[in-house]
């Protein structure tokens with residue numbers, strides 16, 4: 001993850017190491033290199049521009065420091081700005097005052113929603129919660145069964161329409177699942193919704209109908225980091241069509257460049273809350289902007 005970006009930035013910083021102080025020309029040259037590094041990492045252009053402008057402004061205004069040499073100062077500024085672009089603080093889950101807390105997952109087909117439902121459910125169970133996963137993806141033939149498999153692996157209950165009971169209405173399934181959660185004393189409901197291969201009106205309408213029916217405490221937009229800049233376009237479409245409170249980045253293990261991770265927060269204004277880094281249920285954790293920045297600059 002972020003290999004090229006890391007390498008690039010390291011070489012930018014090492015070229016500053018011999019300098020006693022930075023001239024405006026040095027700062028211009030450095031920020032130009034940072035700009036190229038970010039563009040090569042597939043970071044969205046508006047994000048690159050904002051990032052570089054901030055680094056330049058701060059580097060120019062940097063006081064001569066006893067503690068840090070110019071190269072270290074630039075590293076610190078880039079580190080701070082990376083944390084900022086990744087969202088600043090870790091954004092934790094918001095729990096409902098009166099359980100159950102309802103979490104709705106939305107995103108394209110193949111983005112990793114169903115897998116994520118299992119990961120999140122297990123993660124929450126291990127913290128002492130009693131989640132219920134809900135199969136409201138009735139579009140994809142195997143989705144219900146796939147969620148049931150996830151439920152077994154995560155050791156978490158799954159609410160699904162009865163087999164043979166017709167295809168069922170996802171809005172109805174989602175609504176009934178909340179009653180079921182209350183009856184069975186689940187404190188968290190995780191609703192897996194249908195995705196399409198591309199963005200379409202029907203998909204957005206269905207997700208919006210489910211949203212209106214269950215009024216989630218958290219709507220999470222799940223996006224495959226490997227799609228790079230397309231993640232930004234998809235995020236914007238979901239923001240307009242459904243709206244969401246947070247982002248989950250999946251397949252970060254396959255995202256060598258990091259463009260989606262670095263762009264999505266700035267573009268949508270919504271925090272990255274969780275990250276998935278593999279197919280196993282354990283390959284998952286809360287997203288920490290400071291740790292991610294350190295990884296990039298390591």
Ligand code: GDP
Nearest residue numbers: 109110111112113114115250251276277278279
């Ligand atoms: P959905 O259509 O959005 O429900 O997506 P799925 O949960 O079915 O995931 C699609 C594919 O991506 C499956 O083969 C998953 O095993 C795989 N997958 C999900 N999350 C990750 C991840 O973080 N890393 C990797 N490498 N594969 C993942």
